Amino acid sequence: MVKIPAKMRTYCRKCKKHTVQTVRQEKGGRRGSGLVKGTRRANRHKKGSGNKGRYSKKAASQLKMASKTSQKVDLRLTCDECKATWVRTYPRARSVEIVKVE
Numbered sequence: 001m002v003k004i005p006a007k008m009r010t011y012c013r014k015c016k017k018h019t020v021q022t023v024r025q026e027k028g029g030r031r032g033s034g035l036v037k038g039t040r041r042a043n044r045h046k047k048g049s050g051n052k053g054r055y056s057k058k059a060a061s062q063l064k065m066a067s068k069t070s071q072k073v074d075l076r077l078t079c080d081e082c083k084a085t086w087v088r089t090y091p092r093a094r095s096v097e098i099v100k101v102e
């Protein structure tokens with residue numbers, strides 16, 4: 001269990017200074033539309049019968065990830081002054097708790 005403060009004071013690239021920023025955890029595996037070119041190509045190959053070439057195999061990431069018990073944490077920081085949002089990835093952790101610090 002990793003505890004992350006709900007608000008942290010860190011550098012904002014838009015304000016060009018340190019500001020108080022609100023922390024939010026991005027959840028769900030699929031972000032964005034999910035229909036990038038590689039996904040469309042894979043879907044096309046998976047149709048029909050017969051050998052599907054490289055798409056017959058499991059994705060390399062799935063084979064390697066089997067031994068991992070933790071996941072990388074995807075944090076979003078929102079600047080309280082200009083409302084710009086940044087992505088901050090956190091090192092691997094099994095579970096994350098965002099704690100309020102008064």
Ligand SMILES: [Zn+2]
Nearest residue numbers: 012015079082
């Ligand atoms: Zn800002």
